[in-house]
Amino acid sequence: MEQQNQLNYHQGPGARPAVFADLLLVLTTLLWGGGFIVVKMAVDLGLPPFLILASRFLIAVAVLSVIFIREFPKAHRNDFLFGIGAGLLLFSAFSAQTFGMKFTTPSNNAFLTSTNVVMVPFISWLLFRQRPQPRSVVLAFSCFFGAMVLAFVPGAGLSLNSGDLLTLLCAFLFALHIAYLGATAPRIRSASVLNIVQLGTAGILSALFFLIFDPWVIDLTAFRAGAFAILYLGVFSTGVCFFFQTYAQRFVPPTRAAIILSCEGLCGSILSVLFGYDRVTPQLLCGGIIIVSSVLLTEIHPLELLRKRLGKSPALEQAGLQAETKTPRGAPAGQGGPQ
DSSP: OOOOOOOOOOOOSSHHHHHHHHHHHHHHHHHHHHHHHHHHHHHHTTOOHHHHHHHHHHHHHHHHHHHTGGGGGGOOHHHHHHHHHHHHHHHHHHHHHHHHHTTSOHHHHHHHHTTHHHHHHHHHHHHHOOOOOHHHHHHHHHHHHHHHHHHEETTTEEOOOHHHHHHHHHHHHHHHHHHHHHHHGGGOSOHHHHHHHHHHHHHHHHHHHHHHHOTTTOOHHHHHHTHHHHHIIIIIIIIIHHHHHHHHTTTSOHHHHHHHHTTHHHHHHHHHHHTTSOOOOHHHHHHHHHHHHHHHHTTOOHHHHHHHHHOSOHHHHHHTOOOOOOOOOSSSSSOSOOO
């Protein structure tokens, strides 16, 4: 899941850049969805989670530093300070997600991670006194219900394993990360530099934890077998996806970008079934639909869309079909973090 980027959307010079930008966001979503499968492959091969994280983050830093090298002279001290804070949260979130993947399926990992979107308004309420709207409360409960459906085992009742619980912790940390970026965004000058710093911080912490806890665990055979997974996560799922997102959100309205990117969990689950990691069950279908619908409805406001289509007619006002005020969010379009 990629972190939220404070980008200034502007209308492109024509339809062609917007269409191309939409395609880049769709490709980004597919690459992030594939990240769940690739992480599972790397974990199953026996690669230590902290080694996976250190490799993906440091490779991404190298890629993005080359792409955004001209941004560094424009950076402010705050970009580095807030980037370090964001990196601490990012490291914590990805650690929980990657360790969680050892004990759960890619589908559960993908769907449960996506619940971070509905957590953001509540964290903003607790930390920044931004009261969530009633719709946010309803969507949070529906998302929680979807998670319970995923955890339901016929004949045994609810069964959230340690991997599912770690993934929910990961979703909370991603939501905290989004709220943090939203609060610090007005005080930064370069989102690209902040992103590189936070990825670098997460990479260094991952490397240190690997050297402390897993220095003798690495198997060279497993490392060679997992080289593709590490390169995919570092180059494509993190580095290239951030570049695509940064470029595309210059031409795509934040709400549309958020809707496209929030389908990351759905893509991850579909790929998990196609690659044989999951079976299609009623729980997977129902729970997944409930979670994806809740996530999408945080960005889609049906009453507002209806009013825009039909206009502000007296009949609509009498029926009470008034557009809802958009919930203050911790950050603009996108999910909590790359996969």
